[in-house]
Amino acid sequence: MPPTASQSSEPSLTAHILKDPLNPFPWYRMMREQYPVYYSREFHSWFITRYSDVQRVINDPLLFSSEQSIRSRPAGRVQQTTRTLLWTDPPRHRQLRSLINQAFTPRTIANLAPRVAEIVHSHLDQVASLGQMDVVKDLANPLPIIVIAELLGIPIQDQQQFKHWSDIIVSPARLQKKQAVIEMNNYFQMVVDRRRQHAQDDLISALLTAHIEGTYLTDAEILSFCRLLLVAGHETSTNLIGNALLTFDEHPSVFEELQAQPELLPGAIEEVIRYRTPIQRLRRAITVDTWIGEHHIKAGEIVSPVLGAANRDETLFTKPEVFDIHRTPNRHLGFGHGIHFCIGSSLARLETKVALEILLTRFASLKRISEVPLQHVASSFVYGVKSLPMTLQER
Ligand code: HEM
Numbered sequence: 001m002p003p004t005a006s007q008s009s010e011p012s013l014t015a016h017i018l019k020d021p022l023n024p025f026p027w028y029r030m031m032r033e034q035y036p037v038y039y040s041r042e043f044h045s046w047f048i049t050r051y052s053d054v055q056r057v058i059n060d061p062l063l064f065s066s067e068q069s070i071r072s073r074p075a076g077r078v079q080q081t082t083r084t085l086l087w088t089d090p091p092r093h094r095q096l097r098s099l100i101n102q103a104f105t106p107r108t109i110a111n112l113a114p115r116v117a118e119i120v121h122s123h124l125d126q127v128a129s130l131g132q133m134d135v136v137k138d139l140a141n142p143l144p145i146i147v148i149a150e151l152l153g154i155p156i157q158d159q160q161q162f163k164h165w166s167d168i169i170v171s172p173a174r175l176q177k178k179q180a181v182i183e184m185n186n187y188f189q190m191v192v193d194r195r196r197q198h199a200q201d202d203l204i205s206a207l208l209t210a211h212i213e214g215t216y217l218t219d220a221e222i223l224s225f226c227r228l229l230l231v232a233g234h235e236t237s238t239n240l241i242g243n244a245l246l247t248f249d250e251h252p253s254v255f256e257e258l259q260a261q262p263e264l265l266p267g268a269i270e271e272v273i274r275y276r277t278p279i280q281r282l283r284r285a286i287t288v289d290t291w292i293g294e295h296h297i298k299a300g301e302i303v304s305p306v307l308g309a310a311n312r313d314e315t316l317f318t319k320p321e322v323f324d325i326h327r328t329p330n331r332h333l334g335f336g337h338g339i340h341f342c343i344g345s346s347l348a349r350l351e352t353k354v355a356l357e358i359l360l361t362r363f364a365s366l367k368r369i370s371e372v373p374l375q376h377v378a379s380s381f382v383y384g385v386k387s388l389p390m391t392l393q394e395r
Contacts, residue, residue, distance in 0.1 A: 012040070012041065012042065013027050013030065013031055013035065013038060013040075013047075014027075014038075014040035014041075014042045014043055014047060015042060017380070018042065018380065021376040021380070021383070022374060022376045022383075022385070024280070024308065024309075025308075025312055025321065028049055028306065028308065028309035028312060029309075029312065031047060031049040031306075031309065032049045032050050032309060032312075032313060035049075036048070036049050036050045036053060036293055037053065037292045037293045037294070037295045037297075040304070043304060043380070044302060045283070045301070045302035045303060045304040046292070046295070046297060046301065046302070046303045046304065047281075047304050047306055047309075048292060048303055048304065048305045048306060049306050049309035049310065049313075050293075050309075050310065050313055050315075051310040051311075051313035051315060051316045051333070052315070053292055053293065053305070054305040054306065054307065054309075054310040054333060055310070055333065055337055056292075057284055057292075057303055057305045058282065058284070058305055058333070058336055058337045058338050058340070059337055059338040060338075061089055061090055061093070061338065061339055061340070062089070062090070062287065063286065063287055063288060063290060064284035064285070064286060064287070064303060065089050065284060065285045065286075065287050066086065066087050066088065066089060066093075066283075066284060066340060067087055067088055067089040068089075068285035068287065068300075069087075069283045069284050069285040069302060070087040070283075071285075083220070083221070083224055084224045084225065084227070084228040085097060085100065085225065085228060085340075085343070086228060086232065086340065090339065093339060093340075094339070095212065095215070096217075096221065097339070097343070098212060099207075099210045099211070099212060099215075099216075099217050100207070100210070100217075100225060100343065101343075102206070102210035103203055103206035103207045103210050104203065104206075104343060104344075106346060108151070108203070108206075109346045109347050109350060110346075110350070112147060112150075112151070112347070112350065113350060113354060115147075115150065116143070116147060116350060116351055116354045116355075117354050117358065119142075119143055119146050119147070120139065120143065120354060120355050120358045120359075121358060123138060123139050123142060123143070124139070124358065124359075124362060126138070127392075128362070128363075128392065128394055129394075131391060131392060131393075132369065132389060132390065132391045132392060133389070133390060133392060134387050134388060134389045134390075135241070135242065135245050135359075135366075135388045135389075135390050136238065136241075136242045136384075136385060136386065136387045136388045137387050139241070139355060139359075140237075140238045140239075140241035140242050140245075140355070140388075141238050142163070143237070143238075143241070143351060143355060144233055144234050144236075144237040144238055144351055145159075145162070145163050145166050145230075145234055146159065146163075147347070147351060148229055148230055148233050148234065149162050149163075151202070151203050151229075152191075152202060152203050152204055152226060152229070153191065153195070153200055153202025153203065153204055153205065154191070158187075161187075162184075162187075164180075165180045165183060165184045165187075165230075166230045166231075166234055168180040169181065169184070169227070169230060169231060170231060170234060170235050181227065184226075184227065185223050185227075188204075188222070188223045188226045188227075189219065189223060191204055192204060192208065192219055192222055192223070195208055196208055204222065204226070207222050207225065208222065229344070232342075232344060233344045233347065233348070235278075235377070235382060235384070236278050236279060236344075236348060236382075237344075237347070237348045237351050237352065238384065239278040239377065239382060239383060239384025239385075240269070240272065240273065240278050240348060240352050241351070241352050241355050241356070242384050242385050242388050243272050243276040243278060243383065243384055243385075244268070244269060244272040244352060244356060245356075245359070245366070245368075245388060245390070246276070246368070246374075246385060246388060247272055247275060247276060247323055248268075248366075249366070249367065249368040249390070250323075251323055254268065254323070254325055255360075255366070257325070258325070258356075258360055259360050259361070262357050262360060262361065264325055264326075265353050265356055265357060265360075266349070266353060267325050267326065267327070267328070267330070268325035268356075269349060269352050269353060269356070270327075270330045270332065271323060271324060271325050271327055271330060272323075273311075273332055273334035273335070274311045274312075274317070274327070274330055274332035274334060275311070275312075275323050276383055277307050277308040277311050277332070277333075277334045277383055278334065278382065278383055278384060279307060279334070279336075279381060279382060279383075280306060280307060280308035280380070280381060280382065280383050281304045281305060281306040281307060281308065281380075281381055282304065282305050282307065282336065283302060283303075283304055284302070284303050284304075284305065285300065285301070285302055285303075286298065286299050286300065286301050286302075286303060287299055307333045307334060307336070308383060310333050311332045311333060311334060316331060317330075335348075361395075362394065362395065363392045363393060363394060363395065364393045364394070364395045365391075365392070365393045366390050366391075366392055366393075367390055367391050368388065368389070368390050369389040369390060369391060372387075372389050374388075375387065
């Protein structure tokens with residue numbers, strides 16, 4: 001697919017983003033202002049960076065298909081995620097989502113709060129007396145995996161194995177990944193068979209009984225949803241917690257304000273999602289030739305709505321480069337929009353709020369060890385740091 005003549009002579013903006021993944025924001029700004037619909041040779045897709053265009057793309061699943069975007073990936077990649085909710089279009093998406101909603105209810109999530117607090121405290125107990133911890137490796141990484149394992153009803157003795165699989169599944173090692181997916185599928189199939197005989201108070205049992213007029217989820221759909229939960233709900237929440245602590249560290253007055261008024265945390269978390277969006281961009285395939293801005297884009301081409309750029313669009317956000325925990329309204333697109341809006345948003349918000357609240361109240365101070373350089377998570381879709389060592393002072 002040829003880019004327009006004016007663009008072909010431009011330096012590659014997406015190459016700059018790859019070079020400095022923790023600060024793509026100046027490039028996003030330039031793109032929004034000068035090349036809001038930009039063909040990236042590195043990514044073989046059109047980068048869409050203005051809020052209104054991003055919203056249009058993710059709100060129109062018939063014209064901008066999730067399902068077809070995954071089919072057009074290079075052969076052999078991400079095969080196991082096809083047919084999951086995330087990569088399904090209407091009408092099948094509507095059916096799947098309402099079946100899953102019957103099991104994944106706000107009450108199920110809210111009930112987890114005391115257990116999330118327990119997990120956070122037990123992880124902090126192991127490191128608090130050392131005077132320092134890596135908040136990503138020691139807390140933000142294990143927390144969401146344990147929560148998902150418990151939500152699914154995975155017994156404690158199997159959780160280590162579960163963590164091992166999930167680490168491989170979100171890593172770039174492809175061969176190992178295939179093997180881990182097979183092992184995990186076998187494991188989940190066994191759990192599904194057991195729950196079918198003896199239902200328990202867990203998500204898998206609830207998924208087994210969910211139905212619309214007698215239509216139930218198939219075993220394959222349940223297994224693929226279990227895997228999706230792990231992938232979609234693990235790294236994202238980890239990065240949100242890490243991004244929040246990194247941003248608070250850069251804004252010491254915010255840290256103090258939140259210590260004095262923890263009730264401001266929910267607003268602060270929304271602002272972190274806007275300011276350092278954990279999922280920077282999405283992927284869709286165009287189903288019918290269409291115009292986006294001045295560009296006529298052909299059916300079959302891939303567009304990449306950049307949430308991280310939309311979330312800093314000055315037409316929507318006053319002083320978008322400023323981290324402002326009092327920002328209202330804050331209509332960020334960090335959890336997506338429309339039919340694929342993140343089904344785990346309340347879980348992510350809960351885990352992050354509980355973890356941050358405990359850190360802020362338990363420690364008088366929490367400071368990044370700045371001698372250790374920041375290393376970004378190796379993905380152009382995800383924004384986060386691999387590790388974040390901090391010194392701590394208990395109250
Ligand atoms: C969908 C972001 C946490 C499960 C999405 C989408 C975004 C997103 C942007 C839309 C994808 C698209 O339109 O193509 C995030 C962020 C999170 C987070 C930033 C944490 C900070 C979670 C958690 C879970 C989860 C904790 C579950 C345990 C899902 C699922 C979908 C989804 C299943 C697909 C929904 C659908 O296709 O209908 N998420 N997510 N997410 N998310 Fe999350």
